[in-house]
Amino acid sequence: MKQAEDIVASVGIPSQPAIMMEINDEINNPNSDLQSVSEIISRDVATAAKLLKVINSAFFGLGEKVDSIQRALSLMGLQNFKKIILSSALREAFCSKSSGSEKFWKHSMQTATIAARIAEKVGYNPLDQAYIAGLFHDCGVPLLMKKFPDYHEVTDYALSVVGADSLTGKTKSVIVVEDERYNIHHCALGHLVAKSWRLSDAVIQVILYHHYVDIDCHKDPSVRKLSAILFLADYLAAYLLYLSGGSPIDSEDEWAAMHKQVVAELEFEIEDIKDLKDEAEEQLYNFDEH
Ligand SMILES: [Fe+2]
């Protein structure tokens, strides 16, 4: 972890925008209400504009023009609002114009959306934690891209959970490849980012271990479940990446054989995984979220 901290010091963890931190604290405060959150948003022109743009977008299809912050928040819900501004903060702080960066962003949004869908299916609560874990799980990747000019050789592999290792010709975990090349892996870096951005303890933990197949490393049952959700979401998102020309991945039978603990934790059959894969392919393959 010392190495991770040194790299973080040399790359610099993008800091969470102050407004984001303030909003997050207010949303997590049990005494908060729409009015108190609205007041904070009203003081930040960019966030207020973003909220109104999203609520008036075709996605919400309201058929009325909303120009009040409080009304926009009540229509959208605080948890949805939190997801939207966290996504936007992640993109602004970590992404550049490079193609690797675009792939990272797409993979993050797809993993987040699929993780929320799985969480809903298995009745995991709080639902938004699954989305946030998916969104941030690979945020160490753009930091490695920025720090090491040759990291682009690893990007596709890092974003595909399982697959033939095109760098060595053998199947090898991406964290081993990263450790060998850079003495650091993206899970350790992502873990530090998650801590710095004050994400929940469960999210911080699952990011650190998201390439460790043994989910029993998590003692808390709720964290173990979140970890299982993230594993499956990451695999399904890697499948979508493969469809757009990324590294090949294992079939669901091969994957389930390697991830017995995950499948058991979610109480899924192979058919459930196949259904989720079809659903993701239908809804997200051409996904282009901005
Ligand atoms: Fe990863």
Ligand SMILES: [Fe+2]
């Ligand atoms: Fe991933």
